[in-house]
Amino acid sequence: MSVYPRPVTMAVAGGSGSGKTTVSNAILDRVGSHNIAYLPHDAYYKDLSELSTEHGSAINFDHPDALDTPLMVEHIRQLQRGEPVEIPIYDFTRNARTEERLRIAPHPIILVEGILVLSEPSLRDIFDVKIFVDTDADLRFIRRLQRDVIERGRSVESVIKQYLATVRPMHLEFVEPSKRYAHVIIPEGGFNEVAMDMVADRIRSLLQARGRD
Numbered sequence: 617m618s619v620y621p622r623p624v625t626m627a628v629a630g631g632s633g634s635g636k637t638t639v640s641n642a643i644l645d646r647v648g649s650h651n652i653a654y655l656p657h658d659a660y661y662k663d664l665s666e667l668s669t670e671h672g673s674a675i676n677f678d679h680p681d682a683l684d685t686p687l688m689v690e691h692i693r694q695l696q697r698g699e700p701v702e703i704p705i706y707d708f709t710r711n712a713r714t715e716e717r718l719r720i721a722p723h724p725i726i727l728v729e730g731i732l733v734l735s736e737p738s739l740r741d742i743f744d745v746k747i748f749v750d751t752d753a754d755l756r757f758i759r760r761l762q763r764d765v766i767e768r769g770r771s772v773e774s775v776i777k778q779y780l781a782t783v784r785p786m787h788l789e790f791v792e793p794s795k796r797y798a799h800v801i802i803p804e805g806g807f808n809e810v811a812m813d814m815v816a817d818r819i820r821s822l823l824q825a826r827g828r829d
Contacts, residue, residue: 620698623653624822625726625742629734629794630749631787632678633759635805639749640729642806646816651823653695653723657730659704660684665712675711678786680732688728689738691720696742698722708768724823731787734794744822747815748798749805753784 628643630636644652660683664675676682684704691701702717733739734746757779764770795801802811 620722621724621826622696623722623724623726624744624819624826625692625696626728626745626747626819627733627739627743628727628729628747628749629731629791629798630751630805631753631756631791632731632783633756633763634749634751635759635807636729636731636749638806639747639802639812640727640806642812643727643815643819646812647725647819651723652725652727653720655688655691655703655720655726655728657683657685657688657728657733659706659718660688661706661711661713663713665710676782676786678731678782678790680736680790683730683732685732685736685738689742692726692728692739692742695720695722695726724826725819731791732794734797735790740797745815745818746798746800748795748801750795750801750803751805 626643628636628639630639640654644654661677662682662684687704691703694701700719700721702719705714705716705718706712707714728739728743733743734748740746760779760783761772761775764775765772800811800815802808802815804811806812
């Protein structure tokens with residue numbers, strides 16, 4: 617009986633607006649998207665559609681309890697066994713999951729991205745490669761402000777209020793301390809060509825080793 621070779625499972629963590637997606641895209645470009653099953657932690661936010669707008673806006677989206685991490689762990693385990701998964705699709709304008717799902721096929725590499733993926737012990741134990749994207753707080757805030765206003769229809773005032781009330785405190789409590797679990801800390805994110813080349817080489821060597829096994 618053939619045994620599905622265990623994929624190389626890696627994490628890209630860092631604060632909101634740190635450039636995690638840029639790093640993930642750089643990995644996709646260097647290693648090949650056809651080799652990678654990509655799972656964003658943001659897709660696993662808990663559904664808040666039954667809450668009123670007032671109560672939904674009071675939810676702390678930067679706390680680990682806001683995410684359905686057990687479901688993500690289950691999906692990663694399935695992919696590691698060679699089984700496809702259907703991950704949620706989250707609508708941030710309504711704070712709710714849509715009725716649609718995104719089918720992810722198993723691949724030699726599983727890439728997991730999110731601000732809290734290294735702060736969760738149940739996730740940390742799964743990863744072969746742990747990356748933390750380290751970016752100055754002012755740049756992170758500016759990027760988040762631009763994203764939330766342009767892509768999510770938020771007002772500038774609401775973004776600033778949320779940043780001061782939850783984003784910054786949760787970053788200091790959960791995200792920043794998780795840096796110590798990283799194998800690699802990348803300043804400047806995906807624009808750090810030397811670091812990205814080193815990470816890509818490491819992934820290729822792990823893939824080759826798994827192939828020989």
